Amino acid sequence: MQSKRNFSAKREAIYETLVSTDIHPSAEWVYEQLKPKMPGLSLGTVYRNLAVFKEMGLARSVGVINGQERFDAKMTQHPHFICQKCFRIIDIPKGYNVLDKNAYTMIERECDVEIELHSITFYGLCKKCC
Amino acid sequence: MQSKRNFSAKREAIYETLVSTDIHPSAEWVYEQLKPKMPGLSLGTVYRNLAVFKEMGLARSVGVINGQERFDAKMTQHPHFICQKCFRIIDIPKGYNVLDKNAYTMIERECDVEIELHSITFYGLCKKCC
DNA sequence: CAACAAATCAGTAACTATTACTATTTACTA
């Protein structure tokens, strides 16, 4: 049986791991999840495939936390909340993103740029760390 | 003569370099600017003092670009624009930040978190790269 | 000003996330 996306088995597993978690993992976390089930998996392969996903528009970077890049495969534009104590990254539902409708146009005109996308991140303490 | 902030000469020079540029520099850039005028300056000192400024609330991180952390000493909350081609970081005037007044309260209530600050970044192409 | 204590620093070594490289394996095609 063949994947709908024609990914190799490992690429598919990496993508599935990424897309089915909401922790916005690092490359190493993905590797640690898969290594037991796939003993012949290399960390370099995880890095390379995460780069491939970014290139394909299937994943994006949420930022660098404690030196590690964190990834998200949920590609609808939504803000994040990062706890400054436990460094958990929480998705904020799209509806709560109240960036003005005209922001893109206004900034493009005033700042002389072409905006493709944006990222909104809130920082503070999550309920466990308050 | 003594600095208003009681900084050591090097700390003062690093802060002045950071606060008087709008390029949102990396540690290395700050070091390269100062090294000719201050031959006895160590890159480690720049890193350490940037960390001190963050701790003191005199600077913040704008993010990591091409593996390098970029800093900003303009502490009023304002969005940034990052050119995806030349990686220039441009300040967007505060007025254009149209995050809804109620966003903090709404997200805090719905997501059960305490928000301290936020960061808004737009990505695209600047006028030189369009 | 002198003497002491605390803070800061230079220089180097260590650390770690990430990337590059190469030989090997796997998948695809005809």
Place this chain on the structure above:
DNA sequence: TAGTAAATAGTAATAGTTACTGATTTGTTG
């Protein structure tokens, strides 16, 4: 099945950053 391209493991290399140690500077107090 043979041939070709893509993907991978394993390792080495890179680069940003941090840690450490002994020396220097700075601030303080008499």
